[in-house]
Amino acid sequence: MDGDSFSLELCDDISRIAAPDWDSIAGTQNPFVCHAFLAALEAGKAVGGDTGWDPLHLVMRDDGGKLIAAMPHYLKHHSYGEYIFDHSWANGFMRAGGQYYPKMLAAIPFTPATGPRLLTGTATGGRRQQLIRG
Numbered sequence: 001m002d003g004d005s006f007s008l009e010l011c012d013d014i015s016r017i018a019a020p021d022w023d024s025i026a027g028t029q030n031p032f033v034c035h036a037f038l039a040a041l042e043a044g045k046a047v048g049g050d051t052g053w054d055p056l057h058l059v060m061r062d063d064g065g066k067l068i069a070a071m072p073h074y075l076k077h078h079s080y081g082e083y084i085f086d087h088s089w090a091n092g093f094m095r096a097g098g099q100y101y102p103k104m105l106a107a108i109p110f111t112p113a114t115g116p117r118l119l120t121g122t123a124t125g126g127r128r129q130q131l132i133r134g
Helices: 019-026 035-043 087-095 125-133
Strands: 006-011 053-055 057-062 067-071 073-076 103-106
Touching: 019 035, 019 067
Parallel strands: none
Antiparallel strands: 006 057, 053 073, 057 067, 073 103
């Protein structure tokens, strides 16, 4: 990012991020990544608690604390509520002695809709690539 410093953090409660800041990078083209939708999932207890979907949104801020990128992220304890069925992978991995869960997932819970997951606002081209590389 051209010498700029930044920080990455995991946020377990989207209400800790100001809605206008989140929405400025989420844009207006997809309602499933807007702050209000994600906050409603958390407030309505559709995620968090014992649901198996623990919010851990990935957040990137510049050295001044401004939100410059984010990704809706969840720590999953099962594969339910996803539209990629990986139960066979999970079962096979566990039979081989591995621990498949918990897993990190960049997704919108219970939503079989395409759309952005890396939220970068108006960043384009090279700037966006720099954000992806970190």
